[in-house]
Amino acid sequence: MLLACVPLMAHAQDDLVKKLESNKSDSAKKKYVFKDILNVERTSVKNQASSGTCWSYSTTSFLESEMIRMGKKPVDLAEIFTARCVYMDKADAYVKLHGGLSWGDGGECHDVINMYAKYGIVPQSVYTGLHYGTTKNKFGEMQAMLKGMLDAVVSNPNKKLTPKWKEAFQKVLDTYLGEVPETFTWEGKQYTPKTFANEVVGINPKDYVEITSVTDKPYYKKTLFLLPDNWSFDKVYNVKFNDITRSIDYALHHGYTVAWAADVSEKYFSWKNGVAFVPEKEWEDMEESEQKDLFNGPKPERKITAEIRQEGLDDYTTTDDHGMHIVGLAKDQEGNEYYIVKNSWGEKNDYKGYIYVSKNYVRYKTTAFLLHKDALPQDIQEKMHLD
Numbered sequence: 001m002l003l004a005c006v007p008l009m010a011h012a013q014d015d016l017v018k019k020l021e022s023n024k025s026d027s028a029k030k031k032y033v034f035k036d037i038l039n040v041e042r043t044s045v046k047n048q049a050s051s052g053t054c055w056s057y058s059t060t061s062f063l064e065s066e067m068i069r070m071g072k073k074p075v076d077l078a079e080i081f082t083a084r085c086v087y088m089d090k091a092d093a094y095v096k097l098h099g100g101l102s103w104g105d106g107g108e109c110h111d112v113i114n115m116y117a118k119y120g121i122v123p124q125s126v127y128t129g130l131h132y133g134t135t136k137n138k139f140g141e142m143q144a145m146l147k148g149m150l151d152a153v154v155s156n157p158n159k160k161l162t163p164k165w166k167e168a169f170q171k172v173l174d175t176y177l178g179e180v181p182e183t184f185t186w187e188g189k190q191y192t193p194k195t196f197a198n199e200v201v202g203i204n205p206k207d208y209v210e211i212t213s214v215t216d217k218p219y220y221k222k223t224l225f226l227l228p229d230n231w232s233f234d235k236v237y238n239v240k241f242n243d244i245t246r247s248i249d250y251a252l253h254h255g256y257t258v259a260w261a262a263d264v265s266e267k268y269f270s271w272k273n274g275v276a277f278v279p280e281k282e283w284e285d286m287e288e289s290e291q292k293d294l295f296n297g298p299k300p301e302r303k304i305t306a307e308i309r310q311e312g313l314d315d316y317t318t319t320d321d322h323g324m325h326i327v328g329l330a331k332d333q334e335g336n337e338y339y340i341v342k343n344s345w346g347e348k349n350d351y352k353g354y355i356y357v358s359k360n361y362v363r364y365k366t367t368a369f370l371l372h373k374d375a376l377p378q379d380i381q382e383k384m385h386l387d
Helices: 013-019 054-069 079-096 109-119 140-154 164-177 193-201 243-253 288-292 306-314 359-365 378-384
Strands: 035-039 184-186 189-191 208-212 222-224 235-238 258-262 322-331 337-342 354-358 366-372
Touching: 035 337, 054 079, 054 109, 054 258, 054 322, 054 366, 079 109, 079 140, 079 164, 109 193, 109 208, 109 258, 109 366, 140 164, 184 193, 189 193, 208 243, 243 258, 243 322, 243 359, 243 366, 243 378, 258 359, 306 359, 322 354, 337 359, 354 359, 359 366
Parallel strands: 208 235
Antiparallel strands: 035 322, 184 189, 208 366, 222 235, 258 322, 258 366, 322 337, 337 354
16 A cells, blocks of 8 residues: 655644645635534644644644543643654664664654553643743754764664663753653642543543555555554554545544544645635646635535545655644535644634635545544444454
């Protein structure tokens, strides 16, 4: 299965936003009239800033919504605690593979679940990751330092490695992000990251499934998720094309949200305007007047099929760019349905951090999504043999 080979999810937010600056309209918000159909409860919009940690922000937001769904008081959870855990485990894999692994900030939705199960989680107030003199994430220098260190370890002239490289790597993370506390106090009670996960957050990591849709692997079985940011080589379930939106719809209508990974590098994804859809023509085939008018109200969409989706995954026109959080459904003035998507780029767009994404776009440009197993339609659960 070939999905994408451009590790754009590892890029910092700033780089990705710059790619999307030309696809916007000053009139879009006046020309679109969205009516929300349903909204599932979620926490406030955050800002990943200059870090490629969208996967952690989106899936952590998903966990916060899971707490609400379970009747718990949501906690602002620490995205960078999870990212730091990933960097340690990824570094170990990088060295064991002699550098044959994509390195960077990037990750996948399952990384948050996996790190939660292995290391636990902490509140944002306990671990901000802002230990290097800024008020927002700024990972460029740190990642350059980490990559240089790992490459030096891999090319070690002494041939035989000592166990000290891991200690040195951890010290760099401590310097930039801060040391991880063994214990901490939260609302008058002492916890470790693992006891906080078990006693306060309270999810069961085994209850969550990650899903993709490709035509060249068996349906409703697990298959290797071949993306550069899948450094842990996790397998995900493969479903039929129409099951993508059918599953997401079922989840939302039953009070669940969805962690969503997708390609957002297309010109018809407008962060500024908070709208994404699939126009009938590709950007480069449009006249200049059509490009300028692209987000001035609803437009007809291209028909997407399983074959077209697969072609995009195979020829690199669908890339693994970004992770977000699907939290609701809406309609435009012509009755077209969109998902309400919470982003992690702050609130500086037309919808204060949210994007209305057409179902057609989701069918076409999703790389994977993650949700609670009970959020799937019963027939899909049965085909997957989920307990």
